[in-house]
Every structure is written in C-alpha cells, then in structure tokens.
Amino acid sequence: MLAWKEYPRTIGGLAKYLNWFKDFKRPRDLHTIAANTKNPHATVSLFGSNFEQNGNILSHSLE
Amino acid sequence: MGDNYLLTVLAALSEKPNFIPNLFTQKRYTAEGIFTIKVFVKGRPEDITVDDYFPVYSHQPAFAKPTIDGGWWIPLIEKAFAKVHVNYEMISSGTQAEAARFLTGAPAEEFQNNIQTSEEVLQQLQNAVKEDYLVTAASFNEWNGLVNGHGYIVKNVYTFKKSDGSETHIVKMRNPFKIIDGSQHWTGRYGADDHNSWSNELKTHVEFDSLKPGEFFMTIDDFK
Numbered sequence: 305m306l307a308w309k310e311y312p313r314t315i316g317g318l319a320k321y322l323n324w325f326k327d328f329k330r331p332r333d334l335h336t337i338a339a340n341t342k343n344p345h346a347t348v349s350l351f352g353s354n355f356e357q358n359g360n361i362l363s364h365s366l367e
Numbered sequence: 368m369g370d371n372y373l374l375t376v377l378a379a380l381s382e383k384p385n386f387i388p389n390l391f392t393q394k395r396y397t398a399e400g401i402f403t404i405k406v407f408v409k410g411r412p413e414d415i416t417v418d419d420y421f422p423v424y425s426h427q428p429a430f431a432k433p434t435i436d437g438g439w440w441i442p443l444i445e446k447a448f449a450k451v452h453v454n455y456e457m458i459s460s461g462t463q464a465e466a467a468r469f470l471t472g473a474p475a476e477e478f479q480n481n482i483q484t485s486e487e488v489l490q491q492l493q494n495a496v497k498e499d500y501l502v503t504a505a506s507f508n509e510w511n512g513l514v515n516g517h518g519y520i521v522k523n524v525y526t527f528k529k530s531d532g533s534e535t536h537i538v539k540m541r542n543p544f545k546i547i548d549g550s551q552h553w554t555g556r557y558g559a560d561d562h563n564s565w566s567n568e569l570k571t572h573v574e575f576d577s578l579k580p581g582e583f584f585m586t587i588d589d590f591k
Contacts, residue, residue, distance in 0.1 A: 328420040330400055331439050337426050345437065350396040351388055352438025361388075363381035364580040365545040366374050366441065367432040 368430045369459035371544065372505065373448055375518025376466040377441055378543030379501050382520075387440055390470070396439065404447040407472035415447040422455070430455060444470075463503045463518060471501075478504075480591050489536055489587045492524045504540070504590070511555035511589075517544055522582065525573050536587040539573065543581055557584040 329337075331348040338345045347353060354362045380386045388394065392403040392414070400419035405412065421442055422429040431445040448469060449455045464475035480488055495502045502521035506513040513519075522539040529535060537557050546552060557564050570576065573584065 327423050329423045329426075330419050331396075331421070331433065331442075334423065334426060334428070346433070346435065347437050348396055348433075348439060349437050350391065350393065350402075350443075351440055352434045352436035354436045355388075355438065359384075361381040361438065361440075362434050362436050363378040363543055364541075365435050366378060366543050367545050 368455065369516075370430070370445065370448075370461065371516065371518050372461050372463045373445060373458065373466040374431060374441060375503050375505070375520065375543060376463050376470060376501070377444060378518075378541075379503050379520045380470060383501075390444065391440070402443050404444055406447060406451070406469050408451055408469070410468070410472065412472060413451075415450055417443060417446045417450060419443065421446070463505065467501060467503075483591070485588050485591045488591045489524065492521060492538065492587075492590075496521070496524050512551055512553045512558070514542075514544070514551050517542065519543075523573075524587070527569050527572050535569070537573065537584045538587060538590045539582060539584055540590075541579070541582045546581075553583040553585060555589050556586050559583060
C-alpha cells in the first residue's frame with residue numbers, strides 16, 4: 305500500500321489518486337471478485353473464522 | 368497508511384478476551400453491512416455507525432486489510448476512527464495513547480524512554496505488566512530487524528538469575544504486522560537466531576518453545 309507522501313504529484317498521479325476514492329466496494333464484492341483468482345479471500349466475517357470456531361481473535365500478520 | 372499506531376493498539380486489545388466483540392453492537396457480519404462501534408470521543412462514550420463500503424485499490428481495501436482469517440473488524444474500526452476524525456487522511460499519523468483512549472476510554476500515558484534509565488523503564492514495565500495494563504511500543508529506527516514506524520506489543524517482562532548471581536531482564540514482545548521480507552524480525556540479543564545467549568534454563572523460564580506468531584524477546588537495554 306502506498307503511503308500518502310508516495311503519491312505521484314503529477315496530473316496522471318492525481319487522476320489515479322482521485323480515482324481510488326471513487327471505487328468503493330463491500331467485503332462480499334471483493335470476496336466474489338477474488339474467488340477465481342490465484343489469491344482468493346477468506347470468507348467474510350466480522351471477527352474472523354477462528355473466532356467463530358474457538359472464540360479467539362487472530363491479530364497477527366496485519367496489513 | 369500511517370495509522371499502524373491504531374492497528375497496534377487493536378492487536379493488543381484483541382488479546383483481552385471479548386474486548387473487541389464488545390466494541391460492536393452486532394455479533395455477526397450482517398447482510399446490510401451496517402455496524403455500530405462503541406468508542407470514546409474526548410472521553411465521552413459514543414456509538415459510531417459505519418457502513419461496509421471501503422475505498423479499494425487493485426481489488427484490495429486501500430487502507431487496513433481484513434485479518435488472515437477473513438475478519439473485517441479492523442477495517443470497520445479504522446473507518447469509525449476516520450469518521451470521528453473527518454476522513455482517512457486525518458488519521459494518517461497519531462499516537463498509540465490516542466488510539467487507546469479512543470478504544471478504551473481509559474487514561475493512557477507515554478513512556479519517556481529517551482530520558483529514563485533502563486532501571487526506570489524496567490520498573491514501569493514490571494508495574495504495568497503486573498497490573499495487566501495494555502503496553503505497546505513503537506520503533507523509530509530500522510535496527511536489528513525492527514521496522515521503522517512499526518508498533519509492537521509488550522507481553523511480559525522476565526527476570527532471570529544467572530549462575531554467577533547476576534540478573535538478566537528480558538522483555539517479551541509481539542510484532543502484530545505482516546513480515547514482508549525475512550529481515551523484519553528481531554536479530555539482536557535474545558533474538559531467535561541468537562543461540563549464544565540462550566540457556567535451556569532461561570528458555571524454560573520464559574516458555575520459549577510456546578512462542579506464538581510474531582513473538583520475540585529482547586533485553587531491557589535494547590528495549591529502551
């Protein structure tokens with residue numbers, strides 16, 4: 305993920321930057337989009353599948 | 368995005384049983400995608416309601432990602448935090464104490480490691496761990512595998528008496544973030560690769576063999 309300061313300060317960069325925030329999606333849409341790719345997303349849940357199985361929230365490898 | 372101070376505190380709070388689920392009014396992911404999160408704004412309890420539309424980039428959330436097991440609680444809380452602060456840009460820098468106050472309503476204080484001695488830091492950490500306080504730290508340098516600008520969680524402090532009578536104080540830490548390349552793990556004293564410093568007695572004392580992902584040890588001097 306790019307940091308704010310890394311956004312290219314060009315017309316093209318600005319257009320791309322503005323475009324980011326026109327593109328809003330819901331988790332289930334992202335899940336559907338990724339379903340047939342090399343990196344499918346984990347099933348959407350509020351606290352994660354681990355919590356649903358054993359009540360423990362996973363919070364490692366955060367991005 | 369620069370809000371890993373918030374993610375660090377969230378990761379630390381997720382270790383407290385039921386703390387994160389209790390922040391949410393909803394207990395499951397609802398079809399409507401509307402969530403109410405109970406937080407503290409300027410010390411007052413507030414319910415912040417957000418929907419689940421996230422800015423995306425390359426078919427991924429542009430800012431915080433869901434957990435590896437599909438939990439979206441972090442992007443939702445991040446969105447509520449951004450909403451309170453007007454937008455995402457306004458939360459691109461901040462302090463862990465500020466995030467802790469927002470999430471817990473409890474007072475938070477910052478260690479002054481740069482002016483305190485190792486003994487003073489040790490005493491503060493020991494007291495905090497004993498009281499079961501939330502303790503987090505941040506690194507402002509690339510040093511021995513610590514990542515500049517990353518947050519870390521302090522899990523415990525151990526004192527071990529060596530055979531010569533001297534004492535060793537080591538701090539158990541956790542890096543909650545994804546390790547992007549192999550160099551992003553602690554390589555200093557008592558790191559996993561430092562075979563010379565570890566004795567079997569010390570490993571048993573600190574339960575070295577039951578380390579969870581991201582956990583590691585360092586001396587109190589290196590912590591300071």
